[in-house]
Amino acid sequence: MLELAGVGHRYVRSRWVFRGLSLRLSPGTVTAVLGPNGRGKTTLLRCAAGLLTPTEGAVRRDGPVGYVPQVHGATFGYRVLDMVLMGRVRHVATFGVPGRRDRRAAWDAMARVGITHLAERPVTELSGGEAQLVLVARAVASGCQVLALDEPATGLDLHNQVRVLNLMRELARQGMTLLATTHHPEHALHVADGAVLMHGPTEIGAGAAADLLTGDRLSALYGIDVRIARVDQDGRPCRVLVTDYRAS
Amino acid sequence: MLREATDSETADHGPVTGRAGGLARTAVPLAVLGVAFVVISLAATSVGRFGVPFPHVLEIVVGRVVPLHRSWTDAEQNVVLLVRLPRILLAALVGGGLAAGGAALQATFRNPLVSPEIIGVSSGASLGGVLALLFGLGAVFQVGGAFCFGVFALALVYGITASRSAVPVLMIVLAGVVTGAFFSALVSLVTYVADPYTTLPAIVFWLLGSVASATYAKVTLAALPILAGVALLVSLRWRINVLSLGDEDAASVGLRPRRLRWAVLAAVALVVAGAVAVSGVISWVGLVVPHLVRMWVGPDHRVLLPASVLMGAIYLVGMDTLARTLTAGEVPLGVLTATVGAPTFFVLLRRNRHRIWDHA
Numbered sequence: 001m002l003e004l005a006g007v008g009h010r011y012v013r014s015r016w017v018f019r020g021l022s023l024r025l026s027p028g029t030v031t032a033v034l035g036p037n038g039r040g041k042t043t044l045l046r047c048a049a050g051l052l053t054p055t056e057g058a059v060r061r062d063g064p065v066g067y068v069p070q071v072h073g074a075t076f077g078y079r080v081l082d083m084v085l086m087g088r089v090r091h092v093a094t095f096g097v098p099g100r101r102d103r104r105a106a107w108d109a110m111a112r113v114g115i116t117h118l119a120e121r122p123v124t125e126l127s128g129g130e131a132q133l134v135l136v137a138r139a140v141a142s143g144c145q146v147l148a149l150d151e152p153a154t155g156l157d158l159h160n161q162v163r164v165l166n167l168m169r170e171l172a173r174q175g176m177t178l179l180a181t182t183h184h185p186e187h188a189l190h191v192a193d194g195a196v197l198m199h200g201p202t203e204i205g206a207g208a209a210a211d212l213l214t215g216d217r218l219s220a221l222y223g224i225d226v227r228i229a230r231v232d233q234d235g236r237p238c239r240v241l242v243t244d245y246r247a248s
Numbered sequence: 249m250l251r252e253a254t255d256s257e258t259a260d261h262g263p264v265t266g267r268a269g270g271l272a273r274t275a276v277p278l279a280v281l282g283v284a285f286v287v288i289s290l291a292a293t294s295v296g297r298f299g300v301p302f303p304h305v306l307e308i309v310v311g312r313v314v315p316l317h318r319s320w321t322d323a324e325q326n327v328v329l330l331v332r333l334p335r336i337l338l339a340a341l342v343g344g345g346l347a348a349g350g351a352a353l354q355a356t357f358r359n360p361l362v363s364p365e366i367i368g369v370s371s372g373a374s375l376g377g378v379l380a381l382l383f384g385l386g387a388v389f390q391v392g393g394a395f396c397f398g399v400f401a402l403a404l405v406y407g408i409t410a411s412r413s414a415v416p417v418l419m420i421v422l423a424g425v426v427t428g429a430f431f432s433a434l435v436s437l438v439t440y441v442a443d444p445y446t447t448l449p450a451i452v453f454w455l456l457g458s459v460a461s462a463t464y465a466k467v468t469l470a471a472l473p474i475l476a477g478v479a480l481l482v483s484l485r486w487r488i489n490v491l492s493l494g495d496e497d498a499a500s501v502g503l504r505p506r507r508l509r510w511a512v513l514a515a516v517a518l519v520v521a522g523a524v525a526v527s528g529v530i531s532w533v534g535l536v537v538p539h540l541v542r543m544w545v546g547p548d549h550r551v552l553l554p555a556s557v558l559m560g561a562i563y564l565v566g567m568d569t570l571a572r573t574l575t576a577g578e579v580p581l582g583v584l585t586a587t588v589g590a591p592t593f594f595v596l597l598r599r600n601r602h603r604i605w606d607h608a
Contacts, residue, residue, distance in 0.1 A: 049500070064502060066500075075358040079546075086493065089487070089502045090502040097486040139501075142502065
């Protein structure tokens with residue numbers, strides 16, 4: 001469970017990034033945070049994960065929140081297993097090294113994410129999609145029940161986007177609570193139960209994805225004509241996003 | 249809830265292989281290096297202008313612990329116990345300490361080409377050392393001064409580079425060059441005002457870097473800060489892995505990166521100050537040794553740090569043996585390590601240039 005009550009944040013001597021945000025995330029749900037660049041999506045995520053203390057308001061967490069940062073180049077070529085083990089920091093004594101239980105948790109997390117075959121590979125030799133999955137596995141290994149993911153599917157090819165989104169759904173099905181920023185409303189349509197639309201510092205819509213992820217709302221959010229079309233995919237209804245690419 | 253791993257999973261690829269693989273990766277390199285260190289140190293004790301047969305070296309050393317039938321001469325015993333052994337111990341301490349410090353700094357700055365001298369710590373520490381020599385303050389002040397100024401130099405570099413979360417390597421190198429140049433200028437100032445008949449020769453010889461004047465008193469003096477620093481670094485070895493991911497990643501898994509980084513930097517300053525205080529500036533060890541060890545055992549600091557300690561000790565004992573046997577006189581150790589280290593750095597730089605300059 002994760003609950004934000006009247007949360008607002010401003011960096012030192014700067015304008016408010018956002019204010020008065022209240023949000024309640026239940027176990028087994030995925031919540032997508034959408035908004036144009038620079039509206040504070042990542043700041044919100046960092047406040048929720050406890051990496052940043054909000055200037056005002058309160059964040060209530062049952063336990064620590066696992067944060068999944070964006071993928072970036074690694075300096076040292078640690079093996080994937082060692083990288084996932086690093087998620088166990090909270091469980092290992094300051095002067096200690098990971099033990100049997102930590103290794104078991106790491107293997108278990110890799111199995112849940114489906115990357116056990118990568119265990120011995122150096123992280124410097126992974127593709128973008130594999131690297132993203134390793135970061136998710138690291139957060140899962142930490143034992144956190146709530147995950148905050150910063151644009152987990154950005155920069156991945158179509159196959160890996162689908163892979164990461166399905167993984168998020170699966171983790172939610174297993175009872176975890178997920179909060180993820182995204183630049184792809186379509187991804188939100190696919191995985192999200194709840195949504196947060198960040199129009200401006202105080203104009204923030206939060207609620208059920210079904211209510212918020214509509215053509216009108218998304219058009220207002222991005223300032224461009226967006227429609228949601230329903231298509232039939234092998235007899236199952238499927239929603240897709242249609243954008244007017246001629247608009248500038 | 250974490251799903252329980254099934255038995256077959258555990259047997260297939262779980263902690264079982266994890267541990268067996270870990271043993272081969274951890275224990276074997278450390279055992280090889282440990283044995284090599286003992287053998288090379290004893291061999292180094294036997295060679296020199298006054299040769300002592302290797303069996304005699306063994307007997308003299310073992311004879312200190314258990315009573316043995318005396319088959320060696322007094323001269324041999326004096327050379328081994330009073331001249332060579334303290335020197336080898338000092339070289340091992342300094343080499344092991346500098347290599348561990350280099351490995352830890354490379355992780356902290358997330359760059360495999362950082363070393364204590366590149367980031368200005370050695371220059372800072374030498375200012376502290378020469379000031380103590382200038383004022384004739386004695387050995388304890390020499391270590392204390394070297395430590396204070398070493399930490400100060402490190403804080404300067406950190407202050408210059410820490411304003412941004414992702415620091416390009418160029419920024420670190422430049423900050424280190426600036427800090428190093430500043431302290432080198434102050435060292436020059438001290439040598440300029442030093443008495444040319446009394447303190448100046450001591451300062452100049454000390455700055456060249458050498459373990460030639462080793463005594464057991466010096467070994468004890470250096471052992472305190474170096475062993476304390478190395479012990480702290482080695483016990484933090486796994487957290488140093490996490491720190492080397494960068495602040496954002498480290499914080500995301502629950503580590504407090506700033507606190508740990510300061511602990512690591514203080515430990516490195518302790519080691520470098522101890523090393524500089526007793527042996528002057530012996531450069532390139534902290535850069536070359538961890539890099540070579542990383543090529544062998546990989547980047548995991550659980551192995552890399554202790555392996556660097558042993559490899560650094562072996563390297564400096566070997567170099568010092570060359571320094572005292574290559575010529576009839578004696579080549580200062582710092583001069584020798586720099587002549588070997590600089591070309592090695594050049595080769596590493598060429599091999600790694602893409603990764604180094606692309607990294608932000």
